[in-house]
Amino acid sequence: MPNLTFDFAGRTAIVTGAARGLGLEFARLFHRSGATVFLVDADADEVALAAAEMGAVGIACDVTSTEAVDDLVHRVRTAAGRLDIIVNNAGILRDRRLWKLSDQDWAEVLDVHLGGTFRLTRAAVPVFREQRYGRVINVTSYTGLRGNIGQANYGAAKAGIIGFTRTAAKELASFGVTVNAISPNAETRMIGSIPEDKRQELEAAIPLGRFAAPSEIAATTAFLASEEAGYITGSVVPVDGGISI
Numbered sequence: 001m002p003n004l005t006f007d008f009a010g011r012t013a014i015v016t017g018a019a020r021g022l023g024l025e026f027a028r029l030f031h032r033s034g035a036t037v038f039l040v041d042a043d044a045d046e047v048a049l050a051a052a053e054m055g056a057v058g059i060a061c062d063v064t065s066t067e068a069v070d071d072l073v074h075r076v077r078t079a080a081g082r083l084d085i086i087v088n089n090a091g092i093l094r095d096r097r098l099w100k101l102s103d104q105d106w107a108e109v110l111d112v113h114l115g116g117t118f119r120l121t122r123a124a125v126p127v128f129r130e131q132r133y134g135r136v137i138n139v140t141s142y143t144g145l146r147g148n149i150g151q152a153n154y155g156a157a158k159a160g161i162i163g164f165t166r167t168a169a170k171e172l173a174s175f176g177v178t179v180n181a182i183s184p185n186a187e188t189r190m191i192g193s194i195p196e197d198k199r200q201e202l203e204a205a206i207p208l209g210r211f212a213a214p215s216e217i218a219a220t221t222a223f224l225a226s227e228e229a230g231y232i233t234g235s236v237v238p239v240d241g242g243i244s245i
Contacts, residue, residue, distance in 0.1 A: 008035035063116030169234030185240035207242030
């Protein structure tokens with residue numbers, strides 16, 4: 001594990017989709033770096049377990065519900081006294097070829113990825129404005145830039161997140177808030193389930209020849225959330241080993 005020296009003492013962070021995978025890795029790094037961290041996920045049992053293991057707080061929340069998201073921000077603000085960082089990482093997959101996608105497949109994926117990003121960011125804005133400080137990091141994807149067979153809904157959602165990120169960056173800059181996105185290409189459970197021959201084919205297309213360790217993605221997320229990154233906003237940072245070149 002890299003010896004990272006980020007300092008988030010006195011900062012409060014919300015990470016969605018934090019029960020497992022990249023979201024959990026993000027939360028762990030913020031916690032190790034001194035932040036008060038709230039892990040958020042739709043899976044109440046898993047997020048409670050993940051939070052307990054690191055001594056943080058886990059909250060079950062459906063990011064497709066405005067009422068639930070508004071209540072989340074209120075609970076965090078009440079408990080911690082402030083909110084400095086949000087990482088919009090929650091997502092689901094409903095992969096099917098375009099002609100097999102149902103309206104529900106389409107709506108659910110967009111509502112979690114894009115709608116959830118919108119709702120949590122909107123709910124945090126009044127707190128950020130009052131503090132004159134905030135960091136928003138949204139998780140997009142290479143698929144949002146280039147597309148991928150079987151993922152029209154996911155690609156549309158991730159492309160939408162890019163447009164949202166750049167617009168929100170312009171709207172919130174005067175309040176001391178930065179809004180950025182990352183486009184990761186990481187070793188996850190989904191990658192682990194790919195047959196070996198297909199995995200080798202995918203790795204051959206990556207200039208660095210491998211998928212990122214989750215800790216490498218977390219490091220970029222933490223940097224964008226840091227005070228040192230205060231002059232970076234509206235950016236989409238590809239943490240992808242060069243596959244998007």
